[in-house]
Amino acid sequence: MKGYSAILSAAGLAAILALSVVPAMAQAPKQAAPAAPAAKKPPPSPAAISAAREFLVLKNVGAMFGGAVPGVVDQTRNALTQQHLNYQKDLSEVAVIVARNFAGRENEIGEGMAQIYATEFSEQELRDLVTFYKTxxxxxxxxxxxxxxxxxxxxxxxxxxxxxxxxxxxxxxxxxxxxxxx
Structure with a gap:
C-alpha cells in the first residue's frame, strides 16, 4: 500500500490541495454551466459514518493524505517564494510555524471522506465491505x-x-x- 499511497499522495493530493488552497495565485476559474440538481440524499447515520471510517482505515487511506498539511504548506511557501524572492529565508522559517499550527488538520480529509462514503453507500454495504476486507x-x-x-x-x-x-x-x-x- 505504501507505493500506491506515495504515488497518490505526492503526485495527486499535494498538487490538488495546493492549487485549491492558493487561489489568489492562479487565474479565477471560469464559471461552469449549472448542473442539473441532484436528488437529495438523507444525511448518513452515525453508524454509517462509523462503518465508513472503519472501511477507510482498512483501506489505509490515511496514508494518502498523511502528508497533506506539510505538502500544502510547502507548495504555498514555494509559490510565495517565487513571488517574493527577497523573503525566502523568512518564508522558510514561517513555513515551520504554519505547519506546526496546522498539524493534524489532515484528519479533516478522513472525516470528509467518511461522510462521502457514508452518503454513497448504505450502512449495511459499508459493513459488508469491512467484512470483505477482513477476509x-x-x-x-x-x-x-x-x-x-x-x-x-x-x-x-x-x-x-x-x-x-x-x-x-x-x-x-x-x-x-x-x-x-x-
Whole structure:
C-alpha cells in the first residue's frame, strides 16, 4: 500500500490541495454551466459514518493524505517564494510555524471522506465491505492492488507513448497526401 499511497499522495493530493488552497495565485476559474440538481440524499447515520471510517482505515487511506498539511504548506511557501524572492529565508522559517499550527488538520480529509462514503453507500454495504476486507481475499486485495494499479499505470503510459508515435505518423501521412508535409 505504501507505493500506491506515495504515488497518490505526492503526485495527486499535494498538487490538488495546493492549487485549491492558493487561489489568489492562479487565474479565477471560469464559471461552469449549472448542473442539473441532484436528488437529495438523507444525511448518513452515525453508524454509517462509523462503518465508513472503519472501511477507510482498512483501506489505509490515511496514508494518502498523511502528508497533506506539510505538502500544502510547502507548495504555498514555494509559490510565495517565487513571488517574493527577497523573503525566502523568512518564508522558510514561517513555513515551520504554519505547519506546526496546522498539524493534524489532515484528519479533516478522513472525516470528509467518511461522510462521502457514508452518503454513497448504505450502512449495511459499508459493513459488508469491512467484512470483505477482513477476509483472506480482502487482505490479499489490500496488499496486491497497489502493485496491480502501479503496473497498470506503467503499462498504460507505455501504451500511450507507443500509440502516440502511430498517431503522429498517421498525421504526417495524411498531411503528406495534402502536399503539406510536416
Amino acid at each position: 483472506p481475499l480482502g487482505q490479499k486485495l489490500l496488499t496486491h492492488e497497489p502493485r496491480a494499479i502501479s503496473g497498470s499505470m506503467g503499462w498504460m503510459n507505455q501504451w500511450a507513448q507507443e500509440f502516440g508515435v502511430k498517431v503522429n505518423d498517421a498525421f504526417k501521412d495524411e498531411m503528406k497526401k495534402r502536399n503539406k508535409p510536416i
